[in-house]
Amino acid sequence: MGIMESMDSTSREDLASPGPGDVVDEPGFADVAAVMAVKHLDDAKSRLAASRASEPTDMHRALVLAMMRDTLEAVTAAGIGHVLVVSPDDDVLLAARAAGARGLREASGPAGVEASQLLNHAFSQAAAAVRGHWPAARMVMMIQADLPAATAASLRSLVSAARGHREAVLTDRDGTGTTILVRDTAVSDPPRFGADSAAAHRGAGAVELDPGRVRWPDLRTDVDTAADLDAAAALGLGRYTAGALGRRSPADQRAAAAACRGQC
Template sequence: MHTVHAVMAVKHIGRAKSRLANVLSTEQRAQLVLAMFTDTAVAATAVPALLSLTVVTPDPLVAARALELGAHVIDEPAAGDDPLNAALAAGAADVRDRHGPTHLLALQADLPALRPSELADVLTLAVGARSVVIDHTGTGTAALVVRDIAAPLSPRFGADSARAHRDGGAVPLLGHWPGLRCDVDTPEDLDVVRGLGVGECTASTLREFGFSPHRSDPVRTVC
């Protein structure tokens, strides 16, 4: 199994997760975004087949945390109305500038219930040129894997991204990966990941907010 280089993109944490505004303040949402990013990165970098992680962000707190976790960090490029995909594409280009032709993984940064075993399973099963892991809603994308060392990442994250990635030739991967499939955008999503068991940084943050998270198979944390 060939190794993979991962790319994640995180925008300014003070502007993130507006759909959680009914349950969390702006400051709490910023804390939660940083915590979820941390747990996602910790789980991802625990996968032996993942050779490196590149984080694209304009946020200094995210950049500092990513460096603590051993990731390579680049600034978010100037973009028009599609900053997420522009950031992921820039990250992928940076990976290949530094490492040469290689396989790529684009991963959501808000997967606090992600288990390393889930991602390891995905990378084992993703043998085609382009594969996609559809999120728990059935319309979004949790991860995009490109196993063609010459093909561009061509990310199509955003509204109805599952269909967009399929239209771009990505084959949906089938597997029971609840932590990988559940990114957090709404209070309902937050309830789902609490039930699955979140990473230690997210768990600590939620306890601070007065939530009662559930946790199993803990992994290391830098919180």
């Protein structure tokens, strides 16, 4: 089995060496690992699919994958030391690998548990892999994979703000959910993603970053509905999500303007 099947099949020495998912030229974030947990694409973002009912299934899958790729691109551009995606879906793992992240096949969770608990199980699996294979990592950032407006600058700012806290949480736009949880890697308790997760994480001791919800709007705008997607679009979609929707990303618009300058 390759790394997309199981990280346990690769030696600690190999994983500790620079490779996909590892950044070695950003000492400020070399001790940080980012992990994402992504459902099988057939099951992902059911509320978004319901709010965009006219969209064919294959286009919905492409949109979910595009949002993950934009989130990954922001994470890697931020210079995060290690990046890992856990998922049961082959297409997700392949896309993660292509983006320079490492892929970990999700282990089966306990039977009969709610979907939110399966998400927490997957995040816990990823965090355990970080502890086992990247012992130099001191912080793990559990980040939702549906942040298509995320920027590297915001992620660097957020990680810097989280330093010194054992656990720190960033809430979503309405302040009830969690988009990012940053923890000391020594914390092994399961995270508390799901309904009212912001309160649950605070109750477990996490410090809320920016409780006034003024900073990092791009990192707060996770996409569960068509309205959320519109909110992300207003901030500026990443190139993959923009492409999946047939739009131009801000970067594409700037490139087109530069190419046109003085000639159009």
